[in-house]
Amino acid sequence: MTDMRPVDANMTETSSKVATKTLPDAQTVTSVEHFTDRLFSFRVSRPQSLRFRSGEFVMIGLMGDPDPKTGKQKPLLRAYSIASPAWDEELEFYSIKVPDGPLTSKLQHIQPGDEIILRPKPVGTLVHDALLPGKRLWFFSTGTGFAPFASLLREPDTYEKYDEVVITHTCRDVAELEYGRRLIEDLKTDELLNELMGDGFWKKIRYYPTTTREQSPKMGRITTLLQDGTVFKDLGIDGITPENDRGMVCGSLDFNKDMKDVLEGFGLHEGSNSEPSEYVVEKAFVG
Numbered sequence: 001m002t003d004m005r006p007v008d009a010n011m012t013e014t015s016s017k018v019a020t021k022t023l024p025d026a027q028t029v030t031s032v033e034h035f036t037d038r039l040f041s042f043r044v045s046r047p048q049s050l051r052f053r054s055g056e057f058v059m060i061g062l063m064g065d066p067d068p069k070t071g072k073q074k075p076l077l078r079a080y081s082i083a084s085p086a087w088d089e090e091l092e093f094y095s096i097k098v099p100d101g102p103l104t105s106k107l108q109h110i111q112p113g114d115e116i117i118l119r120p121k122p123v124g125t126l127v128h129d130a131l132l133p134g135k136r137l138w139f140f141s142t143g144t145g146f147a148p149f150a151s152l153l154r155e156p157d158t159y160e161k162y163d164e165v166v167i168t169h170t171c172r173d174v175a176e177l178e179y180g181r182r183l184i185e186d187l188k189t190d191e192l193l194n195e196l197m198g199d200g201f202w203k204k205i206r207y208y209p210t211t212t213r214e215q216s217p218k219m220g221r222i223t224t225l226l227q228d229g230t231v232f233k234d235l236g237i238d239g240i241t242p243e244n245d246r247g248m249v250c251g252s253l254d255f256n257k258d259m260k261d262v263l264e265g266f267g268l269h270e271g272s273n274s275e276p277s278e279y280v281v282e283k284a285f286v287g
């Protein structure tokens with residue numbers, strides 16, 4: 001497993017022997033769950049001062065390997081959507097494992113009690129503030145793009161502001177849907193959430209999972225299924241209109257681009273924090 005002993009950000013070869021200081025902006029891992037050989041989730045302690053809006057992301061990471069010449073270690077940080085809602089006392093993340101990925105080749109080995117670095121500066125566009133009021137909210141995700149919606153699905157504002165919430169999640173294989181499937185299933189029996197958001201709040205959710213490779217009840221890319229009307233037929237919805245519908249999109253760059261075209265085709269316009277409109281987009285990763 002990764003060596004997660006506490007280290008100082010400015011540690012040198014000579015000081016390393018006596019370094020007992022904790023990581024800069026350290027947070028402690030409280031639980032880890034592996035879903036597939038490519039996906040896992042984990043929870044960490046939350047800095048007391050951290051305020052964020054459900055749907056935002058932060059930079060997290062570990063100390064990188066020591067520089068062979070100087071022995072110095074630098075933080076290795078990556079953007080991560082916070083998958084837990086703004087009111088949660090811990091922070092949850094949902095992560096890919098990239099075999100040769102500088103961060104995730106190590107991060108995938110974290111265990112409870114280990115430390116990660118978390119820069120407490122949340123940002124992002126997948127927030128309620130970036131959308132104008134509407135009746136139905138759509139979350140469109142692929143892969144780990146589900147993460148910000150795991151936060152927003154547990155955010156009271158989502159149900160206060162909208163009559164209906166449709167969450168689509170597309171992955172290659174069925175096992176890759178499990179984190180999202182279970183999260184949504186668990187909302188039904190979560191006493192705290194039902195108390196917080198009103199009994200039966202989860203009845204507003206329409207869950208629409210699809211796979212592109214492994215056989216499953218609904219196969220295909222969501223962009224195709226929207227364009228040929230399958231989604232609307234399946235859900236008994238007339239269609240997407242700028243009057244009623246609001247969208248949030250999180251996936252690969254290609255997915256986001258295709259989804260933008262689809263939503264613009266339905267007459268929706270892209271919004272931002274400074275100029276709220278009818279849909280917003282965030283990339284789930286670069287590359």
Ligand SMILES: Cc1cc2nc3c(=O)[nH]c(=O)nc-3n(C[C@H](O)[C@H](O)[C@H](O)COP(=O)(O)OP(=O)(O)OC[C@H]3O[C@@H](n4cnc5c(N)ncnc54)[C@H](O)[C@@H]3O)c2cc1C
Pocket residue numbers: 057078079080081082094095096098100101102103104105143144147148282283284285286287
């Ligand atoms: C705004 C934003 C939010 C993000 N939120 C998350 C998140 O919640 N969970 C998460 O796992 N990652 C997220 N990422 C991606 C994350 O920042 C890292 O890229 C990822 O953790 C891999 O890091 P790495 O150093 O191991 O590999 P990197 O060098 O960062 O990536 C190597 C390659 O792996 C692929 N890759 C990277 N991330 C993913 C991914 N999530 N899904 C599929 N392929 C990927 C890409 O092809 C990339 O070029 C987010 C990225 C951005 C820009």
